[in-house]
Amino acid sequence: MERERTIAKPVSVSGIGLHSGAKTFLTLKPAPPGSGITFFRPDLDPSLPIPARIDYVGDNRFATTLRRGEAEVATVEHLLAAVYSLEVDNLEAWLEGPEVPSGDGSAQIFVDLITAAGLKVQERDRSIFSIPYPLEAVNPEARITAGPEPGNGLSLEFRIAYPRLQVPEQTFHLRLSPELFRREIASARTYGFLEDLSGLKAEGKGKGGSLENAILISDGKVVNPEGLRFPEELVRHKILDLIGDLALLGRRVSGRVAAQYSGHCLNHQLVREISKIMK
Numbered sequence: 001m002e003r004e005r006t007i008a009k010p011v012s013v014s015g016i017g018l019h020s021g022a023k024t025f026l027t028l029k030p031a032p033p034g035s036g037i038t039f040f041r042p043d044l045d046p047s048l049p050i051p052a053r054i055d056y057v058g059d060n061r062f063a064t065t066l067r068r069g070e071a072e073v074a075t076v077e078h079l080l081a082a083v084y085s086l087e088v089d090n091l092e093a094w095l096e097g098p099e100v101p102s103g104d105g106s107a108q109i110f111v112d113l114i115t116a117a118g119l120k121v122q123e124r125d126r127s128i129f130s131i132p133y134p135l136e137a138v139n140p141e142a143r144i145t146a147g148p149e150p151g152n153g154l155s156l157e158f159r160i161a162y163p164r165l166q167v168p169e170q171t172f173h174l175r176l177s178p179e180l181f182r183r184e185i186a187s188a189r190t191y192g193f194l195e196d197l198s199g200l201k202a203e204g205k206g207k208g209g210s211l212e213n214a215i216l217i218s219d220g221k222v223v224n225p226e227g228l229r230f231p232e233e234l235v236r237h238k239i240l241d242l243i244g245d246l247a248l249l250g251r252r253v254s255g256r257v258a259a260q261y262s263g264h265c266l267n268h269q270l271v272r273e274i275s276k277i278m279k
């Protein structure tokens with residue numbers, strides 16, 4: 001039986017929020033066995049813990065925001081993807097500010113942070129939920145399915161295309177492991193289309209976005225002078241987001257998840273379906 005893990009010591013990083021543009025300071029701290037991943041907003045009074053669970057999802061149009069009462073923590077998905085993929089079960093994330101720091105728009109800063117902290121094995125057996133039968137969430141444009149797969153672990157598959165924006169189909173799949181996450185997924189950055197920027201700004205989002213923390217695409221071409229980190233960096237980032245959303249199950253899962261054109265809203269629908277049968 002595998003044991004649960006937390007980080008070995010507190011670690012901190014600061015930065016700006018991708019959507020709020022706010023300066024923000026994040027400290028990750030070890031947490032007791034069985035406690036899961038919990039956010040805190042020490043800059044607010046009162047400061048209630050916000051569990052990183054699907055029941056606490058608020059706004060999910062452009063990123064995943066967790067909410068409890070008036071307290072919010074925005075854009076949690078890249079941090080949660082790193083935490084899940086590096087197999088950290090229990091953690092406290094203390095956030096001074098409304099949004100998790102963006103880093104370079106990928107999960108790399110969180111991988112570096114957790115690596116700097118080191119991992120600590122805890123005195124509790126890890127509980128893994130195996131998806132027992134096929135489940136799905138669909139809308140007219142997108143689909144995401146989950147189902148059983150032989151063996152332990154999580155297989156992920158994603159397909160995207162933006163024909164309207166001249167981005168042809170990209171697909172990627174992997175069987176998640178800490179090593180593969182570090183090598184293939186962690187550094188894939190978030191992205192946006194110049195054609196959509198006015199809509200994003202009108203919603204008051206993307207205020208902290210720049211070529212330092214996002215890939216910008218215009219007329220099907222990458223605007224960032226350094227180009228892409230992988231030919232299919234966009235779909236790799238979609239897998240990163242998906243892992244972050246699956247982490248909201250609050251428990252490790254075994255099975256296969258396949259998505260076509262899905263985003264946070266639909267990912268969360270699937271997570272709710274899985275969560276219903278976990279109880």
Ligand SMILES: [Zn+2]
Pocket residue numbers: 077078190237240241
């Ligand atoms: Zn993302």
